Amino acid sequence: MTCQQADLIVVGCGAGGLATATQFLQSFPSGRVIVLERTPLSRRGGNTAWTGAFFRLEPDGTPAPDFTARMRELSAGRTDPAIIDRLAELAQPTMQWLNDVGVATRADLTYFLTSKGPRLMPAGGGAAIVEILTARVEELGGWIQYDTTAQTLIQDDHGAVTGVLASDGTRYEAPTVVLACGGFEGSPELLDRHLGDRGHELSPIAPGGQSNRGEGLDMGIAAGAATDGQFERFHGEPVDARARVPEALVMVYPYGILVDHRGKRFLDEGADTPDNTFESVAYHIWRDAEQFAYVIADQKLMRQDITRAVLTDREPETADTLQGLAARLDIDAAALTATVESYNAAAQPGPLDVTALDGIGTRGLEPPKSNWARPLDEPPFVAWPVTCAITFTFGGLATDDQARVLDRSGAAIPGLYAVGEIAGIYHHKYPGATSVLRALVFGRVAGQAAAARKSTSAAARL
Numbered sequence: 001m002t003c004q005q006a007d008l009i010v011v012g013c014g015a016g017g018l019a020t021a022t023q024f025l026q027s028f029p030s031g032r033v034i035v036l037e038r039t040p041l042s043r044r045g046g047n048t049a050w051t052g053a054f055f056r057l058e059p060d061g062t063p064a065p066d067f068t069a070r071m072r073e074l075s076a077g078r079t080d081p082a083i084i085d086r087l088a089e090l091a092q093p094t095m096q097w098l099n100d101v102g103v104a105t106r107a108d109l110t111y112f113l114t115s116k117g118p119r120l121m122p123a124g125g126g127a128a129i130v131e132i133l134t135a136r137v138e139e140l141g142g143w144i145q146y147d148t149t150a151q152t153l154i155q156d157d158h159g160a161v162t163g164v165l166a167s168d169g170t171r172y173e174a175p176t177v178v179l180a181c182g183g184f185e186g187s188p189e190l191l192d193r194h195l196g197d198r199g200h201e202l203s204p205i206a207p208g209g210q211s212n213r214g215e216g217l218d219m220g221i222a223a224g225a226a227t228d229g230q231f232e233r234f235h236g237e238p239v240d241a242r243a244r245v246p247e248a249l250v251m252v253y254p255y256g257i258l259v260d261h262r263g264k265r266f267l268d269e270g271a272d273t274p275d276n277t278f279e280s281v282a283y284h285i286w287r288d289a290e291q292f293a294y295v296i297a298d299q300k301l302m303r304q305d306i307t308r309a310v311l312t313d314r315e316p317e318t319a320d321t322l323q324g325l326a327a328r329l330d331i332d333a334a335a336l337t338a339t340v341e342s343y344n345a346a347a348q349p350g351p352l353d354v355t356a357l358d359g360i361g362t363r364g365l366e367p368p369k370s371n372w373a374r375p376l377d378e379p380p381f382v383a384w385p386v387t388c389a390i391t392f393t394f395g396g397l398a399t400d401d402q403a404r405v406l407d408r409s410g411a412a413i414p415g416l417y418a419v420g421e422i423a424g425i426y427h428h429k430y431p432g433a434t435s436v437l438r439a440l441v442f443g444r445v446a447g448q449a450a451a452a453r454k455s456t457s458a459a460a461r462l
Contacts, residue, residue, distance in 0.1 A: 003171040006032045008450045009164050010178045011150040011216060013037035014046035014208075015053075015126065015436050016420030017180030018133035019443025020450070022101060025140035027451035033142040034172055036164065038149040038181075039211050045130035046182050047392060047421070048436060050206035050246055053126040054119040056433035059107040061095035061120065063088045071431045078230075078427040086401040087434070090441045095120065097444065102132045110433075111251050111308050113354045114273040119433055126436060150215060153177065153223045153416070159407075160414035161223060176415050176450040179220060179405070180443065182212030183393035183421040185234065190214045194231040194395060201291050205237060205389035206246035212392070216422045220397040223416065226408045229424020231395030235435070236282035240312035241292065241385040248312040250384045253281060255304075255354050255372050256297030257343055258386075260289035263326065263335030265343065270371035273357060274309075279430055286388035293386050294329055296340070299378040300352040316382040325381045344375040392435065396424030403446040415453075417446040 008024050010017045013035055021033045037044050056064045071084045095105060107118035122128045134144060154163035154171065163173035184190040186209050191199030204210050221227065240248040254270045258281070266288050271277050285293045297316075319325035322340055326333035346365035352374045362373045397405050397418045404412035420439035 001169055001171060003173060004034060006034045006172065006174040007454050008033045008176050008178065009172045009174040010035045010180055011164060012046065012179070012181035012420070013044045013130070013134065013144060014048035014180060014182065014420060014439065015129050015133075016439035016443040017178065018130065018137060019440045020178045020180060020419060020447040021137045021142050022133050022140065023444040023447030024450050025137065025142055027448055028454050029140070031451065031454055033137065034174075035137065035142065035144045036148045036150050036166065036172065037144060037146050039146065041146050043207070043211070044134070044146065045127070045208060046211055047206065047208045048126040048439070049130045050208045051126040051436060052121055053129065053436040054110055054121045054433040055091075055095070055437045056431065057091055057095065057120040057437070059118065059120060061092040061105070063091050071434065074429040074431045075427040079425050080401065082401040083399070083425055086445075087438055087441050090445070091437060094437070094441045094444060098122070098129075098440065101136050103128055109308060110275070111249055111311065112273065112275040113251070113304075113306065113309050114275065114356055129436070150181065150219065153219045155223060158414070159224060161416040176417065176453055178446045178450065179216040179397070179416070179418040179422050180420050180439070181216040181422055182209070183396060184214030184217060185212050185390045185393050186210040187213040191390075194393070195234070196232070198286070202234070202236070202286060202388060202390040205239060205391045209390065209392065212421065216418070217396060220405055220416070220418065220422075224407045224413060225405045225416070226398040226410070227395060227424055228398035229394040229396045230427040231393070233283075233428065234393045235279055235391040235426070235430040236286065236388045237278055237391055238282045238285060238386045239389045240314055241387040242314045243312045245313045249310070250295055250312060250386050251278060251309040252297065252301060252306050253295045253386070255301045255352060256295055256376060257340070257369070259294050259296060259331075259336065259339055261292050261331055263331045263339050265339055265367060266293075268367050268370055270361070270369045270373060275432055282388040285386060291387055294331070295384045295386055296325070296336075296376065297382050298376045299380065300374055301354070302382060304352070304354050306354070310384070312384070316384050318380050318382050320379050320381075322381060325383055329383055329385065340376050343369070344377060347373040347375045349375060392421045394424060394426040394430075396422045399423040399425075402449060403442040404449075417449065419443045419446050
């Protein structure tokens with residue numbers, strides 16, 4: 001059996017894993033790091049390589065005013081406050097570190113038309129994080145082992161993690177192992193197990209998610225780890241079902257109506273601003289609309305500048321009449337016409353302002369529409385077929401604010417850390433623009449911890 005010795009083994013080549021490896025090599029320059037990545041070089045990076053990677057931060061890197069409150073609120077208090085506070089505390093230093101290692105950041109508008117200000121993001125998106133940090137790891141002497149899938153954690157007689165066994169039989173031994181290999185959105189079996197028997201209908205929003213198959217989760221549990229995060233929930237987004245590009249977001253559903261394949265409405269499209277509702281809307285498309293729905297709108301919407309809110313490579317379906325639109329969508333024309341007529345009767349005439357909640361709701365309609373309830377009466381009518389794509393899962397391993405993996409008694413498992421999606425911190429709703437940020441922040445935390453453990457071990461031998 002082949003055995004490789006190192007000072008740190010990192011499983012996964014996304015933002016969290018690369019931040020861990022880079023920080024470790026900066027903190028312990030003589031150290032040896034091996035990053036295990038299941039994909040070939042051309043497909044490395046997991047979800048990070050495909051995301052725009054917005055950060056919930058001000059242009060100077062400080063947390064947005066609602067940062068900690070929103071994380072607490074959306075989890076209904078279930079996310080560890082110490083993790084939230086550590087994330088907020090280290091956000092700006094992490095952005096400075098990211099700039100220092102060569103990843104520039106810039107402020108830009110998100111794809112929500114109601115956004116009042118820009119969010120910080122890496123220039124070049126998540127792909128820039130992957131490209132630049134992999135280069136830094138290699139420049140500092142680290143090794144990235146591609147086409148290698150971690151399968152089992154190696155433990156000593158006391159339960160401390162001392163390495164990883166790969167699927168090809170190779171042993172990778174090190175005093176510290178960091179799991180940074182994503183959630184389980186790429187595993188239909190695990191989606192069914194945790195979300196119910198229709199979980200497999202959810203497709204990852206981008207190719208990187210297909211590589212996140214839950215082995216890290218299974219390895220951690222087998223090693224005695226506790227779990228955290230809400231396993232039956234996930235971060236999903238409404239995307240164009242016809243699109244040939246990843247992350248083909250359609251974020252204009254609040255300004256028209258959303259109907260299922262029977263031509264019926266099934267939720268309040270204007271319950272709040274789209275940045276606060278898109279995850280819930282996507283979830284209900286999957287759960288209540290059998291994973292297929294249609295955004296129906298008219299020329300009041302098409303006169304707006306919606307470029308940044310519709311990222312599909314396909315034009316909307318268009319027709320001069322509702323009957324013609326129904327034919328293009330292959331749904332019942334009578335049902336769609338009746339739905340629009342009922343909605344129009346309950347809506348209020350007037351101009352459409354897509355930039356802010358307007359408080360203009362329907363009257364006597366079920367389900368209601370709480371904002372942007374303007375009639376659909378200006379043809380040609382347009383439609384986008386939308387489905388729910390899964391971005392990442394919420395359930396993962398339990399960790400603390402030092403990125404240590406916790407066992408079922410709440411104690412840290414010696415030698416084992418987890419960062420990024422595999423660390424289960426989210427419950428109920430995802431606080432937008434925090435996922436890549438937490439991978440970077442706690443990746444650095446884990447890298448510093450691994451360096452400190454190695455330094456302590458080296459000093460003890462003197």
